[in-house]
Amino acid sequence: MAGTGTLGYIETARIDQWLWAIRLTKTRSDAAAACRGGHVEVNGKAAKPATAVKVGDRVEARLGQRTRIVEVQRVIVKRVGASVAIECFVDHSPPPPESLDDGVAFGQRDRGAGRPTKRDRRQIDKLRGRS
Template structure:
């Protein structure tokens, strides 16, 4: 028989949104987890259909609980237990090329310094 509610820190760990249960508890304490639009404590109950938002690695994940789990399961089963509504990540901006001079080439000339500055975007 499936439970009617589960602790939010336990559920986050069980569906593999965080690596450890301690990390889930720490995220709750730090205010990185919201449940039904409000900040959640680690022991807050999650029910089927609840929206859970968690900030992990500088990115906010938005998920809907479709099934409740107490124990950690495989990634395939965990994916079936939630609906991921996280918006796609914005495209990365390319960094300018790193300029390296050969060792022993001496100091750059004024012209080479201007070229290097242009490459670095200055």
């Protein structure tokens, strides 16, 4: 599993434990699922959940709609506070894409507006491309 160095710090850890400990995933099982799904790479190679990471490794993880690229600064296996977790990696990720959502979902009516009239239905169908 994880080896201990002469100074008492951990030299290696499982990638799923590390991703969870530094708060890139909400749960360790989410991190393991991302690894099994081929969404995590360590130094350019696909990573299994048990792949060992050490200081200096480059980890690329596609989590949700975002790709996170981080470099391991410190290896930890226990979840720590957010301020401590930030010190364990250097983030090289591109900035998140700006949201194009203007807050209104397509095809949704205001609450309490009632059932669409025949005229409303025709306009909705026209917007959706249904003649």
